[in-house]
Structures are given as structure tokens and as C-alpha cells.
Amino acid sequence: MGILNVTPDSFSDGGLFLDNGRAIERGLALSAEGADIVDVGGESTRPGALPVSVDEELARVVPVVRALARAGVFVSVDTMHAAVARAAVDAGARLVNDVSGGLADPAMAATVAAAGVSYVAMHWRAPSRDMDRHAVYSDVVAEVAAELGARIEELTAAGIRSSRILLDPGLGFAKRPMHDWTLLARLGALRELGFPVLVGASRKRFIGTVLGGGDPSRVPPAGRDAASAAVAALAAAGGAFCVRVHDVPTTFDAVRMAAAYSERLHSVERAVGGPGLAASVPLGRV
Ligand code: PMM
Secondary structure, three states: OEEEEOOOOOOOOOOOOOOHHHHHHHHHHHHHHOOOOEEEEOOOOOOOOOOOOHHHHHHHHHHHHHHHHHOOOOEEEEOOOHHHHHHHHHOOOOEEEEOOOOOOOOOHHHHHHHHOOEEEEEOOOOOHHHHHHHOOOOOHHHHHHHHHHHHHHHHHHOOOOHHHEEEEOOOOOOOOHHHHHHHHHOHHHHHOOOOOEEEOOOOOHHHHHHHOOOOHHHOOHHHOHHHHHHHHHHHHHOOOOEEOEOOHHHHHHHHHHHHHHHHHHHHHHHHHOOOOOHHHOOHHHO
């Protein structure tokens, strides 16, 4: 999934694609580079970001969604607002990517159900302006899984078909770097909920924190693409269905390596009767 932020203030690419023409060009390029999905967003969710009006979000997003969908691109819309989701679907979007998992707008679930499109429910605890206050967990994996489980109940009760739902641990959203790393290392626990898992790690603070030796400001977001591709490969090898990224060509290669690795790993595991033993088996045996 290639990221297309039509915003003045996203943390890594704010302002680059605010002009509709440039945004459309960028979306077409992401698709040509290998993105299966182009994710169009009109509201920044970076820590501390202030909300924009729905009218402003519509004006940023709808023309771009329409042009890309007309060009045959599979478009998702990154929004927390039911009105924007509805308008984007009318303009050709086939997936609604809601970082609040339906918590920000009570009309979202019914809107998505009526539209009959797919839906990404991300783990979220609070609006961006004060989400850092909510980054408190005693067992981050268990709590994120339980909170996503509660979202699934509500979303399906509102009429969204289970087969239409994807889950996302929401890296960086009400999470400290250690929470992000723990969730990444334990993606299997989220997959056990029975839904495809999407991971959005690209250029995020937890990556910058490692690159900058504890200080993310030493490596600005645009300098984190190689590391982001490595993390995408780890997520893919950990069973992610989809990774949401800024740099599609590098990530495309990285996840293809993860796929080759996973395929080999699983055939080794099958041959030895389960995980854990694979490392001790000479590859020539299988
Ligand atoms: N992260 C951002 C925005 N949208 N959507 C999903 N599903 N998962 C994410 O992790 C996610 C998202 C923030 O990053 P950006 O400002 O680079 O778009």
C-alpha cells in the first residue's frame, strides 16, 4: 500500500502533494512502482496534529480518488470521517482505512456497511493531539488484541461483513517505541484474531529512534526509507498481509525477499514437523 498524503502537515511528506495535479501524478507513480493499493489521505494524524474540517478534507481527497480510480488504480481512503469515506467510495475508493477503527465517528461503521467496501480497523485510543498520554500498557499485545476484538464486535454488529475487515496494530498511535517493537515482534498474536493484518511502520518514530541511537530527531523521516523497508520485510515475514509505505520500490524488493524467505522457512518447518527446529536442519535435507 503506497501512501499519498494530500496534506500540508503530515510528519514526513506534508505539503509535497497538496496540489491535486501533483497528488494524482504521485498516485499513478506509486501504482506503477508496484503498489497494489494507493492510500489517499487528507488529514494528518501525526502526534499533536489538529483536525481539519470535513469540507477541507473532501476537497483534498475526492478529486484525487476519482482521478486515480478512473485510471484503474485500487484506491483506499485514509479517513476517520464517515462523510469523507462515503464521498470517496462514490468517487471510486474500494477500501476505507480508518485509523480510529470506527471510534472517531459513530456513523462510520454503518456507512462502510452500506457502501459494501473493505475496511481497515486500526488500533486507536485517542485523537492525535493527545494520544501520547494514552501510551500506557501492562501487556501491549494482549490489550491491543482485546481492544481490536471489541472493535470487530461493533463493526460486524453494524453490518460490516467479517470478510471485509482488516486489522492494524496502529504503530506509533498511543504507542511508545518499545510498544511498537513488541507488537511487530508478536504480529502472530494479532493474526490469531482471524483477520488479515496491515502494518504501517514507514518512517515512524520508533524506526528513527533506533537509527538515531535513541534520538529520532537525528534522522529525519525522509532518511528512514531503507530501515523502513527492512521493517516491512520483518512484518511480511511475521505474517502481515499488507504494509503501508512511502517508498514503494525499495519496499517491493524487501517484501519479495521476505516472501522467498518465508516460503523456504515454512517448507523447512513442514519437513521437520514444526517451527523451532528449522535452524538446526541442514537445508539440503528438504
Ligand atoms: N499511519 C498513519 C496514517 N494512516 N493507516 C493505517 N492503517 N496504519 C497506519 O499505521 C497509519 C495509517 C500515519 O503515517 P503517515 O503520516 O505517514 O501517513
